[in-house]
Amino acid sequence: MLQTLAALAPLPVGVLLLLASRVKLLGKNTPEVARRSALRKLVGDERVVGAYRAVGAGELVLGALLVLPPSSVVEAAVATAACAGLLGYLGYARLKAPDSSCGCLSEKVAPVRWRSFARAALMLVTAAVALGAPGYWLGAIADRPLATVGLLAGWFALASALSAELDGYWLVPLRRLRVRLSHPLGKFVPGIPLESTMDILYRSAEYRSAVGLIRSDVLEWWDEGTWRIVTFAARNGDEHGTAVFAVPLAGDGEIKAVLVPADEPVAA
Amino acid sequence: MNNPLDRRRFLTSAVLGSAGVVAGATALGSLAPEAVAAPMPKLDKNGIDPNFAEGRITAINGSMLMVTASDRSFHRIQLTKATSVWKLRPTTMDQAKVGDGLYARGVRMPDGVLAADALWLNIVNLEAHIVSMGTNVLHLDHNGNRLVGHVVPGTTAAVYNGTPAVRDLSMLQVGKHAQVIGAWRPDTNEVDIATVYAAAA
Numbered sequence: 001m002l003q004t005l006a007a008l009a010p011l012p013v014g015v016l017l018l019l020a021s022r023v024k025l026l027g028k029n030t031p032e033v034a035r036r037s038a039l040r041k042l043v044g045d046e047r048v049v050g051a052y053r054a055v056g057a058g059e060l061v062l063g064a065l066l067v068l069p070p071s072s073v074v075e076a077a078v079a080t081a082a083c084a085g086l087l088g089y090l091g092y093a094r095l096k097a098p099d100s101s102c103g104c105l106s107e108k109v110a111p112v113r114w115r116s117f118a119r120a121a122l123m124l125v126t127a128a129v130a131l132g133a134p135g136y137w138l139g140a141i142a143d144r145p146l147a148t149v150g151l152l153a154g155w156f157a158l159a160s161a162l163s164a165e166l167d168g169y170w171l172v173p174l175r176r177l178r179v180r181l182s183h184p185l186g187k188f189v190p191g192i193p194l195e196s197t198m199d200i201l202y203r204s205a206e207y208r209s210a211v212g213l214i215r216s217d218v219l220e221w222w223d224e225g226t227w228r229i230v231t232f233a234a235r236n237g238d239e240h241g242t243a244v245f246a247v248p249l250a251g252d253g254e255i256k257a258v259l260v261p262a263d264e265p266v267a268a
Numbered sequence: 269m270n271n272p273l274d275r276r277r278f279l280t281s282a283v284l285g286s287a288g289v290v291a292g293a294t295a296l297g298s299l300a301p302e303a304v305a306a307p308m309p310k311l312d313k314n315g316i317d318p319n320f321a322e323g324r325i326t327a328i329n330g331s332m333l334m335v336t337a338s339d340r341s342f343h344r345i346q347l348t349k350a351t352s353v354w355k356l357r358p359t360t361m362d363q364a365k366v367g368d369g370l371y372a373r374g375v376r377m378p379d380g381v382l383a384a385d386a387l388w389l390n391i392v393n394l395e396a397h398i399v400s401m402g403t404n405v406l407h408l409d410h411n412g413n414r415l416v417g418h419v420v421p422g423t424t425a426a427v428y429n430g431t432p433a434v435r436d437l438s439m440l441q442v443g444k445h446a447q448v449i450g451a452w453r454p455d456t457n458e459v460d461i462a463t464v465y466a467a468a469a
Contacts, residue, residue, distance in 0.1 A: 111412035113412075172442055175400050176442045179441075183438065184405070185404070186438040190435070192435075193423075193425030195425045195427065196434065199432050199433065215386075216385045216386045217352035217386040218352055218354075220276070224280045229280055229283060231279060233385060240350065242279065246283045251432065256283050258282050262350075
């Protein structure tokens with residue numbers, strides 16, 4: 001079993017490296033993606049696109065070597081070192097450029113979080129296991145097709161679950177489904193929000209004609225029958241007062257407004 | 269007129285005109301246009317606006333707030349009965365607590381005190397993505413950082429596609445962009461949501 005595992009190990013690492021290189025070499029917005037990545041901080045603004053493409057070329061070569069025959073311990077050693085380097089890069093990104101995107105597996109913005117580390121660790125462990133590969137992976141699959149294909153499927157499922165870039169394909173639809181089934185925010189709350197009244201009021205001729213006198217934001221509001229009353233502090237020269245507006249709750253119809261002089265000292 | 273309910277009744281009858289005896293009340297629509305075009309105070313091009321302050325409340329002394337701004341400058345902010353106070357909703361000045369963040373607009377007095385006309389406590393404006401939802405909770409992603417947005421039943425409103433605000437939040441969608449106006453809970457990654465702006469499908 002261990003022999004099978006070791007023989008199989010180069011395949012998933014190689015495939016993931018090839019997928020990663022595809023983004024860096026054939027992506028539509030490679031310069032933008034490169035500039036969003038933490039590489040920018042590492043190698044500087046002018047060299048970031050070149051460095052990003054170089055990483056992609058390295059991934060392509062290494063991925064192809066791992067996936068294509070023959071199997072060799074040198075490939076596995078280089079892959080292990082590369083995965084350790086990736087972990088180091090992620091650590092650097094987390095510490096020095098926490099807002100940058102990983103730029104690893106897709107053009108989607110995916111900041112470096114624990115899942116990126118877990119995926120890199122998974123690759124590192126798998127590459128290390130590949131050091132003990134007794135032969136080419138195709139032989140292992142031919143020997144025990146069911147077990148190996150199952151193992152590979154499980155590995156890729158785990159790697160996908162650890163890829164924030166792929167969330168849009170499975171996690172978001174899953175959460176949407178849960179929301180559709182459980183309606184966590186679907187509870188009916190009666191009443192008209194103040195925001196709705198303010199929207200009508202701010203656009204009314206009555207408010208705009210008085211806006212030069214109004215000093216404050218909403219002081220108080222309450223409902224009176226079919227009206228919503230909203231008050232503001234107002235000042236006309238040295239005269240203090242309260243601007244009172246009545247807005248129809250239904251949203252249409254006349255808005256009433258009045259300026260009531262202060263009948264008490266304003267100071268608290 | 270000290271009873272707030274009496275005062276509300278008085279103001280209601282004043283604006284609805286049912287009493288018709290409000291001494292000295294002016295119908296606002298009839299004000300002269302000059303009053304509207306009141307001269308704006310001239311600001312120095314590179315100067316700071318003296319009539320504005322932001323910061324966090326470090327102490328409260330009666331109706332005076334001691335505030336440390338983000339540039340470490342110190343402000344004293346005087347609240348009056350004519351000061352509007354916002355903290356998730358229009359509220360009263362006793363809701364201001366030490367540690368609250370604030371924006372204040374008013375008039376700078378000769379002694380340096382800002383006599384506040386309007387005060388907004390802990391107000392935040394966030395551009396975020398809805399990551400997930402729970403009962404009365406929106407989990408938000410704000411530039412890669414997680415925020416918890418609390419829905420406050422009876423206060424939280426939603427604006428879909430720029431149409432008038434409604435209480436119905438059921439059209440919000442996981443994975444979509446949302447703008448949130450809310451009140452930060454100081455020193456946490458949680459906000460109470462006042463209004464959420466989103467596109468409805």
